[in-house]
Amino acid sequence: MNYIFSDKMNALAPSAIREILKATSQPGIIPFAAGNPAPEAFPTDAIQEISARLLRDRPVDCLQYGITEGFSPLRGRVKADVRARLGIGTDADELIITSGAMQVMDLATKVLCNEGDTIICETPSFIGSLNTFRSYGVRLHGVPMQHDGMDTDALEQALQREPNVRFIYTIPNFQNPTGITMSAAKRRRVYDLAQQYNVLVLEDNPYGELRYNGEPLPCIKSFDEDGRVIYAGSFSKILSPGMRVGYALAPQPVIAKMTVGKQAGDVHTTMWAQLLVDEWLQHYDVAAHVCKICDIYTAKRDLMCNGLADTALRFQVPAGGLFLWCELPLEIDMIDFTKRAIAAKVAVVPGSAFAVQPEDKINAVRLNFSTPTDEQLVQGVEILRTLI
């Protein structure tokens, strides 16, 4: 049979990169291409204890249908937590629990964008989010990244020129793939421009808790006096990605529409996972756990950065997150380097995977330091050094 697929899904086919990434899951390969938490970063004892208790004392709550907005106690607890910790959320905001933060991007696009509408995003940016946007047939307009976050002058030009812009997508903290943190001044400017041009902001903050040095900067959501910022948070990096628990904090009318969208998608997020996160937030020392994993990742980041410090690779040491963005000298071709690395059993991601438009000029690779063991980090860095 000849299958005819929707135009929006046919548009979603960066196949060359997908082929390269497939090679990165070969057994025996050093995983600098992934974005997984380190296995030792999971609070396994706590999860075992909480799960046993929940399934013993409240099995029906874990197994029965739940409401689409999410488990009410968890929603209240996360709202209180982000208000206390990040100063975000007003009485005009609501919160929905999602099946991972990726679903926030999915639902935001679904409820806000018609096909052909425009989303402005950083370039390069997280390939997962870009593909989610593309899967709704929207136009993406990329704004170049600078050392302190997106080029806000280019953002203003884009807001002036691009038709039907619905929102600005940004990862202000330890951006994926560049590791860059947006300055406080630029965060303010992004909000002011959104206000001036009457668009929304989708602030994606999956790595915010993973800061290894420097002081936290205010979320764009913390400036949100008129209800134009959708904030996406996640438990994937501090607790477990396999649980698929994230959330959106946004103005009530937006959350109401996202709830209708989620009902039509997966009805609700796995109840066991929601109850488990709720108990963990309530009864465990989350701050101490985050400190512990930050220590693990700081050491891994330093192993990688120190090992590559005196090479031809140019990089900014990320103040947090999971990724190191290495620009290659002109004489080294990104795709060729990636293939040679994979042949030498080190998986890296070519920077072009994160390009908003195919013509974006990128000659870089993204390295991840959270997934490999310390031994793999040392060994992988050594191999990359021989290839440069």
Next chain:
Amino acid sequence: MNYIFSDKMNALAPSAIREILKATSQPGIIPFAAGNPAPEAFPTDAIQEISARLLRDRPVDCLQYGITEGFSPLRGRVKADVRARLGIGTDADELIITSGAMQVMDLATKVLCNEGDTIICETPSFIGSLNTFRSYGVRLHGVPMQHDGMDTDALEQALQREPNVRFIYTIPNFQNPTGITMSAAKRRRVYDLAQQYNVLVLEDNPYGELRYNGEPLPCIKSFDEDGRVIYAGSFSKILSPGMRVGYALAPQPVIAKMTVGKQAGDVHTTMWAQLLVDEWLQHYDVAAHVCKICDIYTAKRDLMCNGLADTALRFQVPAGGLFLWCELPLEIDMIDFTKRAIAAKVAVVPGSAFAVQPEDKINAVRLNFSTPTDEQLVQGVEILRTLI
């Protein structure tokens, strides 16, 4: 702020019914409006044992990222199970694990339909699926239900007349909301018509295992010689809906596109839930468990049907599933009856909630017999009798 939402989401607002349904979640109300499994139908001991073992022996597998297609051993096990039990699935088919079966409807629509395309479905039909289709801006064309399933002559006319039909959506077993089971002859005819008019079939079978009398009939998927049937299965009704584990069995190119769609949606289904289902299928007597819950639901169905047998409500005793569809005599207005029932503390769903088009003539209510306790069943039936 004035929020502008996408056209497809704005189209999705059957608000009168949603208001009625809200009233059904009041405390103290007898739940004939829901569709939840009975709490005593959960294999709680098995789940406790499996979860404890998994989190002790394989915590990282439960907590780390997984692949979008689903946990490989589970995919293989479900493929083998449906082939042995239902005779469906060929070497040209693949299987994807989804976050509940609703996500199958979501992904099928996403990958197959452009806005404005047509889906043919039974009317009345499951409101959840209808809303999922609507959320993609597709046109729905309803084919009336008869006592032995959809009117296949009307189906043929629709296939002749409707433009851009992408697939036929059907729930052949114990349909929601009517409880009707499609005859073997009509199943064959639906497939033959799909072949003749070159469209796909989306066969939704969430209740198939819950048969209380009569012999199982062949799935439409079992006729699928040329790869045009997408089969949606679920563990919600036989294990736990709160886990959100379903699956699609479909031709490999369709599953490949659905995988790209799911990656852009929720990345993958909660790993703990996938591993738990896999262990349950492998180590427990699932057939015996299904027998046990069928006994529970047979008794509940009979309580409800016997209690309403000599009233003015007209119904066909469903051979399985969770729902009883009661047609009201002309002198009783459905909406008025629903409101009076809710006022008398019995929640029922007005049949119009399941209409494909607002003008579909329906004067019926849907009653659910799996959620209420036996005491609530007796009491609720008594109250309804006084209202008729």
